[in-house]
Amino acid sequence: MTLAARLLRVTLVRSLALVIAAGVILYLVTGSLSDYRNTQIASGAYYFAALAGLTVLAGQSGRISIGHGALMAVGAYTAVLLITKEGWSLAPALAAGAAATAVVGVPMGVAATRLQGPYLAGATLAFAVGLPALADKFPGLFGGENGLTMNPPTPPSWESSLSLYHWGAWVACLCALVVLFVLYNLVHSGAGRSLRAVRDDEIAASLCGLRVGQTQTRAFVISAAAAGLGGGVLATVVLNSVAPGAFPFSLSLDLLAGVVIGGLGSLVGAIWGAALLVLLPNWTNDLANAFSGSTNVKSNLPLAVYGVVLIVLILIWPTGIQGGVRALWRWLRGRLPQGRTPSRAA
């Protein structure tokens, strides 16, 4: 085995190589894209951060949350408040947003250890519906229904020729890569194995000496931090504002759909999910515009197509897009004359 191949078996090295490669590709790609496409890239990046957090929680630790949209709101409000009221710069504000969301994730995670499947779903659902009410309750701080607005983050002096959108896409992608790096290492480490052990059988795992509650709470906190970072990017870079309306209950449901359709528990699946959540509304809108019919039909067509796509995807690919891709890959490899044996389950 060559040195490079041996190095690539070290998780840290592999994840660094992965992140650097992805970063270089994104750097090259964003340079040639229009402002509109760059905004889409930024949207994909914040969706990826939230989806990656949720997919690790739901797929690796087996806890589901219908409250990640509200967690994104926590990160978003924290970041925007720090920037507008305290004059923080972008990077520390985003980090603080993620940290604040992680803190909110602690009681949720503790609650999550006690609750099973639908009961946890119910509790997180109530969280997603209840939290935006805080913005109405304290309009002085949170700006009520109208929320808070901020100036779009500007590129630093040495990159001042960049357009705002281009810079925004870079910031968003950098955040997504940080999330990818951290979660990749988590999943492929002892902590990740503990998560899966606890997911598969709590009692057996605790007999092996794993602390079930702690493990699950930790997963929830990390997942919350990723969602908070995603929310911060959404508010500061993409919207330049934050309001309760940006975090409707349907956002939490979209995230859950993205995670399952992409492939539960898989970080690559989170990329598929993010792409789907960004591109599908665009396609359905284009489709509706191309279609001539009554206003009622036209305005509801995107929604109908979205629903049908969800149903069809879940029926034809029960393991998500990534599951389908893996099955296809296995089938192709079985067809090749000298199939390599898989060295390691991904």
Added chain:
Amino acid sequence: MTKFIDLTLSGISNGAVYAAVALALVLIWRATRIVNFAQGAMLMITTFIASAVINRTGSYVAGLLVALACGLIIGALVERLLVRPVENASPLNAVILTLGLYTVLVAIAGMIWGNTPRSFPAAFSLRGYRVGHTTLLFTPNDTFIVLTVIATAAVLALIFRATSLGLRMRAAAFAPEVARLLGVRVGRMFTVGWALAAVAGALAGVLIAPSSFLGPNSFDPLLISGFVAAVLGGLDSPPGAVIGGLILGLALSYVSGYEGTALVPLAALAILVIVLMIRPGGLFSVSQERRV
């Protein structure tokens, strides 16, 4: 004091409707271990159908009956055609499927009936009862709502406890393999469970539509309240669903009456968290043995 009585009465009336939705969710959960997020959209469709029938015939009873019948059919079709393939997959797949169905149904309703909410007739007068010189906030229509929900819960309890169909349904839900060996058509029992649940949902839709108005998204808050009520009571327990609905209705009525409507979603969250921290499986859960 009058305010307290008013809030209590309107809480009971709202709670009865939450209870009906919670019953629908509990029936589906017991039959197939699926939380039906499309329930709100299914009852929205049946309520639109009821509205059309009432407008055409002028008869409220006809509208109600057609809505219940359509609920029965929609529930059975949804289970047989869409849910059956995901029943044995990961539980999240069923969740996404019902979410997709919810989206499609909302879009279809918007295409046919438009997105502007419209009014829906009440069965009885909406003028409050008069006691002495004060007018209570409780109307003859509220009496109708409460009595109808009680009757529905009683009929469902009777079906489950006292009929052979109920026994077969319980057996299919409790031990599908054994039930199948004993000749129970398990799949058919699941279909019946979904159909009965959709009837309870359709009823809730017709009952609440006069106060919530009728639009594609009008019943989303109702589904959320119903789900919270079902979780409060324990998803496995129909009596729990009814009690959970009433508790939630009363609590939210007091909060919105004394503290303002803005706090209602937060209050629902607080109640749910407190109850679940004390009893993680809801108020009426039975403790379960877990095995390695």
